[in-house]
Amino acid sequence: MAAVAEPASPPAVRDIDIHADxxxxxxxxxxxxxxxxxxxxxxxxxxxxxxxGQDPVAVIECRGGKRKAWLYxxxxxxxxxxxxxxxxxxxxxxxxxxxxxxxxxxxxxxxLPLRTLGSxxxxxxxxxxxxxxxxxxxxxxxxxxx
Ligand SMILES: [Zn+2]
Numbered sequence: 001m002a003a004v005a006e007p008a009s010p011p012a013v014r015d016i017d018i019h020a021d022x023x024x025x026x027x028x029x030x031x032x033x034x035x036x037x038x039x040x041x042x043x044x045x046x047x048x049x050x051x052x053g054q055d056p057v058a059v060i061e062c063r064g065g066k067r068k069a070w071l072y073x074x075x076x077x078x079x080x081x082x083x084x085x086x087x088x089x090x091x092x093x094x095x096x097x098x099x100x101x102x103x104x105x106x107x108x109x110x111x112l113p114l115r116t117l118g119s120x121x122x123x124x125x126x127x128x129x130x131x132x133x134x135x136x137x138x139x140x141x142x143x144x145x146x
Pocket of ligand 1: 103105106122
């Protein structure tokens with residue numbers, strides 16, 4: 001018995017958003033053309049809000065379409081979670097890794113070029129580090145790290 005081929009029915013007519021682009025994606029707005037009530041992630045952050053799991057509802061194009069950003073509904077945004085002590089410790093640990101020279105174990109206030117040089121400038125080529133640019137003198141270890 002021959003298998004009955006599925007009839008190739010055309011897709012049902014869908015609602016058409018005149019603002020949507022032909023790809024059927026989200027509506028795209030130009031710089032300053034986005035409707036009120038929408039904000040980018042960064043703009044939400046300025047209001048101490050976060051998207052909170054909602055999907056972006058539109059796209060905004062900046063610099064002539066070279067840069068794009070998702071737009072979220074401000075009404076559906078949630079307040080950002082306050083920094084907890086545990087989060088602060090985790091963040092400090094991650095930053096310590098990027099700011100501490102593995103050769104002299106100074107911890108600097110800036111991130112070090114560890115991927116390229118693998119150490120601070122002073123260890124790399126002898127450029128003296130400004131005394132105010134690091135918080136831990138060479139060789140000194142944190143008690144917690146021991
Ligand atoms: Zn160093």
